Amino acid sequence: MTDMAELPDEPTGWMSDRELQHVRGQLPVVYVNVIPVRISPMGKVTNVGLLLRAYDGAISRAIVAGRVLYHESIRDAIVRNIEKDLGIGALPQVPLSPTPFAVAEYFPSKGAGPFHDSRQHAVALAYVVPVQGPCEPSQDALDLTWLSPEEAASDDVAAEMAGGQHHLVRQALAHCGVLL
Amino acid sequence: MTDMAELPDEPTGWMSDRELQHVRGQLPVVYVNVIPVRISPMGKVTNVGLLLRAYDGAISRAIVAGRVLYHESIRDAIVRNIEKDLGIGALPQVPLSPTPFAVAEYFPSKGAGPFHDSRQHAVALAYVVPVQGPCEPSQDALDLTWLSPEEAASDDVAAEMAGGQHHLVRQALAHCGVLL
Amino acid sequence: MTDMAELPDEPTGWMSDRELQHVRGQLPVVYVNVIPVRISPMGKVTNVGLLLRAYDGAISRAIVAGRVLYHESIRDAIVRNIEKDLGIGALPQVPLSPTPFAVAEYFPSKGAGPFHDSRQHAVALAYVVPVQGPCEPSQDALDLTWLSPEEAASDDVAAEMAGGQHHLVRQALAHCGVLL
Amino acid sequence: MTDMAELPDEPTGWMSDRELQHVRGQLPVVYVNVIPVRISPMGKVTNVGLLLRAYDGAISRAIVAGRVLYHESIRDAIVRNIEKDLGIGALPQVPLSPTPFAVAEYFPSKGAGPFHDSRQHAVALAYVVPVQGPCEPSQDALDLTWLSPEEAASDDVAAEMAGGQHHLVRQALAHCGVLL
Numbered sequence: 001m002t003d004m005a006e007l008p009d010e011p012t013g014w015m016s017d018r019e020l021q022h023v024r025g026q027l028p029v030v031y032v033n034v035i036p037v038r039i040s041p042m043g044k045v046t047n048v049g050l051l052l053r054a055y056d057g058a059i060s061r062a063i064v065a066g067r068v069l070y071h072e073s074i075r076d077a078i079v080r081n082i083e084k085d086l087g088i089g090a091l092p093q094v095p096l097s098p099t100p101f102a103v104a105e106y107f108p109s110k111g112a113g114p115f116h117d118s119r120q121h122a123v124a125l126a127y128v129v130p131v132q133g134p135c136e137p138s139q140d141a142l143d144l145t146w147l148s149p150e151e152a153a154s155d156d157v158a159a160e161m162a163g164g165q166h167h168l169v170r171q172a173l174a175h176c177g178v179l180l
Numbered sequence: 181m182t183d184m185a186e187l188p189d190e191p192t193g194w195m196s197d198r199e200l201q202h203v204r205g206q207l208p209v210v211y212v213n214v215i216p217v218r219i220s221p222m223g224k225v226t227n228v229g230l231l232l233r234a235y236d237g238a239i240s241r242a243i244v245a246g247r248v249l250y251h252e253s254i255r256d257a258i259v260r261n262i263e264k265d266l267g268i269g270a271l272p273q274v275p276l277s278p279t280p281f282a283v284a285e286y287f288p289s290k291g292a293g294p295f296h297d298s299r300q301h302a303v304a305l306a307y308v309v310p311v312q313g314p315c316e317p318s319q320d321a322l323d324l325t326w327l328s329p330e331e332a333a334s335d336d337v338a339a340e341m342a343g344g345q346h347h348l349v350r351q352a353l354a355h356c357g358v359l360l
Numbered sequence: 361m362t363d364m365a366e367l368p369d370e371p372t373g374w375m376s377d378r379e380l381q382h383v384r385g386q387l388p389v390v391y392v393n394v395i396p397v398r399i400s401p402m403g404k405v406t407n408v409g410l411l412l413r414a415y416d417g418a419i420s421r422a423i424v425a426g427r428v429l430y431h432e433s434i435r436d437a438i439v440r441n442i443e444k445d446l447g448i449g450a451l452p453q454v455p456l457s458p459t460p461f462a463v464a465e466y467f468p469s470k471g472a473g474p475f476h477d478s479r480q481h482a483v484a485l486a487y488v489v490p491v492q493g494p495c496e497p498s499q500d501a502l503d504l505t506w507l508s509p510e511e512a513a514s515d516d517v518a519a520e521m522a523g524g525q526h527h528l529v530r531q532a533l534a535h536c537g538v539l540l
Numbered sequence: 541m542t543d544m545a546e547l548p549d550e551p552t553g554w555m556s557d558r559e560l561q562h563v564r565g566q567l568p569v570v571y572v573n574v575i576p577v578r579i580s581p582m583g584k585v586t587n588v589g590l591l592l593r594a595y596d597g598a599i600s601r602a603i604v605a606g607r608v609l610y611h612e613s614i615r616d617a618i619v620r621n622i623e624k625d626l627g628i629g630a631l632p633q634v635p636l637s638p639t640p641f642a643v644a645e646y647f648p649s650k651g652a653g654p655f656h657d658s659r660q661h662a663v664a665l666a667y668v669v670p671v672q673g674p675c676e677p678s679q680d681a682l683d684l685t686w687l688s689p690e691e692a693a694s695d696d697v698a699a700e701m702a703g704g705q706h707h708l709v710r711q712a713l714a715h716c717g718v719l720l
Binding site for chain 2: 559563565566567568569570607608609610611612613614638639640641642643645647648649652653661663665
């Protein structure tokens with residue numbers, strides 16, 4: 001697939017598009033990355049939710065992702081970005097601890113690391129978040145698919161993800177004790 | 181308060197009391213330690229549940245604790261011990277990851293470390309577990325009290341806990357971003 | 361003590377002071393926070409290093425802290441900021457994992473959380489880093505003091521720290537199994 | 541390869557072989573599992589050390605592993621087992637925090653989970669430990685090989701490991717930010 005902007009665009013707030021674009025060339029931007037999962041009553045991951053996004057003519061799978069806004073707490077950013085991507089009925093179990101299970105460093109130049117975003121240097125705090133309610137793809141997502149852990153970690157699905165996010169999906173599953 | 185057996189006794193299963201007592205003098209025993217909490221919809225700890233136990237005439241506060249049985253998974257041990265201490269209506273959110281937030285090493289000799297259990301060397305995997313349902317003290321617990329994070333971390337409550345478990349309560353709160 | 365800018369100023373690079381000041385009012389800035397420690401051969405924390413900083417006429421103790429620069433990896437930012445604050449002889453043991461033990465969210469408005477920075481919203485990834493070589497306070501630090509874990513966690517030292525960083529020192533010690 | 545005892549035998553101490561065998565059928569045994577690594581000055585894993593073991597006519601690769609003894613701290617068990625398997629010149633960087641990056645639950649019956657040990661139910665606390673000195677295979681290990689992270693995570697090497705330990709090697713690499 002073609003290379004594309006891996007982290008989604010966002011409705012701008014108090015910063016103009018032009019200004020955000022300028023800032024993105026000057027310092028790293030804070031993101032949250034969320035791997036939405038369905039779990040069993042015993043806490044085991046049964047499904048991983050991946051979004052289908054279109055960008056510049058290419059289609060790719062993606063996790064929930066978005067910026068942390070000025071004066072927004074990480075917990076608030078997690079909930080807002082889940083609602084943005086999965087709808088307000090998702091009912092996320094917000095993490096008890098604000099410490100991420102991993103940090104993904106997206107660099108604008110290719111080859112600088114496993115994660116890549118052509119538009120910016122983003123430092124993404126990554127969380128696995130169980131969602132219990134009905135989810136529907138919103139905004140710019142075309143679809144939402146619930147995959148088994150095996151499918152989500154497969155090479156086929158990896159090939160459909162952009163920016164190295166398949167690494168984060170696999171890291172998330174390993175973190176949850178799903179060993180493939 | 182007097183020193184007492186910090187980790188609760190348990191209904192014996194396939195091992196006789198005498199045999200268990202023998203084994204306890206020979207190798208470390210695997211425990212789970214659970215700090216039960218109530219949380220807000222945003223994942224913030226609002227209350228910490230502490231049990232009131234009587235032992236040998238002394239009364240002390242304690243967290244949920246119990247052995248991991250032969251061929252029992254850690255997740256199963258967490259749920260079984262929560263049901264044992266808080267009743268079957270507790271509805272625990274079983275941790276996504278089997279990795280504990282801390283490991284508490286209870287030694288039988290005093291001064292060997294912050295945690296102490298006069299009967300045994302126990303290696304306890306510690307988890308913070310939100311419970312959503314009604315809880316009632318069961319078995320040998322006299323009462324269950326829901327304290328605010330501030331109360332739970334206070335010196336007064338620490339003085340009422342045995343075996344160094346107040347350290348684990350404070351570690352759990354720090355892990356959840358409750359900074360006191 | 362008076363309230364002051366908790367995270368240190370930095371020699372500006374490709375961004376002008378005026379520009380950085382402008383950006384700081386618009387989106388969160390990525391920092392690393394490092395608690396430098398001396399350890400025993402068995403990995404136990406024996407001392408915690410705290411800097412003495414002067415700012416606007418007030419003096420306070422502080423941990424190592426600094427921004428992550430554009431296109432800089434977290435590991436590089438950790439080493440650069442340690443060298444900036446402790447000198448190039450510090451010989452840090454760079455963390456094996458880029459996942460922080462905690463995330464400190466500094467908000468510019470007081471009371472928004474335990475961490476505060478009057479100039480900006482900073483999201484700081486926090487690490488405990490053993491340093492083995494000789495350290496000397498550099499740049500704007502007046503002094504560097506090695507305290508015992510007990511001293512570092514004491515209320516007296518807490519009162520000498522700004523921005524809530526005493527919380528992070530205590531969290532770091534709890535994370536390392538130093539239970540006080 | 542044939543299935544074999546995955547966790548190594550150990551020189552018995554105060555417990556007779558017969559007694560240990562008896563206990564192993566009655567309660568879970570506490571182990572430490574250590575993935576020894578060589579690291580760059582920047583903390584990046586450059587090599588993973590795997591032992592070559594012979595057992596019952598089969599040969600397999602293994603990580604450093606051993607029981608936690610009665611009244612032994614986890615830190616002491618880590619160091620003792622590294623010295624047992626890699627020699628006393630290994631110079632391990634003992635983990636700052638006693639909290640493991642993962643817990644591996646070895647069950648005696650196959651299919652009960654990703655980890656298997658035919659002799660016992662073992663709960664293993666897993667650590668990644670950099671070693672800086674010269675290492676030599678000792679005791680029952682035939683050889684020690686330093687593999688690149690890519691080799692260590694490969695399917696070929698996985699096929700040469702017993703008891704599911706290849707899962708732990710991959711989890712360890714993911715934990716260290718080595719994404720493959």
